[in-house]
Amino acid sequence: MYRQRERREKKGFDRPPREMHKAVCADCKKECEVPFKPSGDRPVYCGECYQKHRPPRRGRY
Numbered sequence: 001m002y003r004q005r006e007r008r009e010k011k012g013f014d015r016p017p018r019e020m021h022k023a024v025c026a027d028c029k030k031e032c033e034v035p036f037k038p039s040g041d042r043p044v045y046c047g048e049c050y051q052k053h054r055p056p057r058r059g060r061y
């Protein structure tokens with residue numbers, strides 16, 4: 001007898017739901033959610049501030 005696994009496990013990795021973690025933006029101190037676990041030794045930025053802190057794209061490189 002075959003016992004089929006009825007467990008519905010993730011079939012493939014189409015779109016794994018992102019686990020959001022609450023964090024406080026290191027810049028504006030707003031509460032925000034980030035798709036990664038804030039480790040504590042790195043500042044966490046909300047979406048807006050993240051853009052600000054990102055190095056701007058320049059023409060070169």
Ligand SMILES: [Zn+2]
Binds near residue numbers: 026029048
């Ligand atoms: Zn912010």
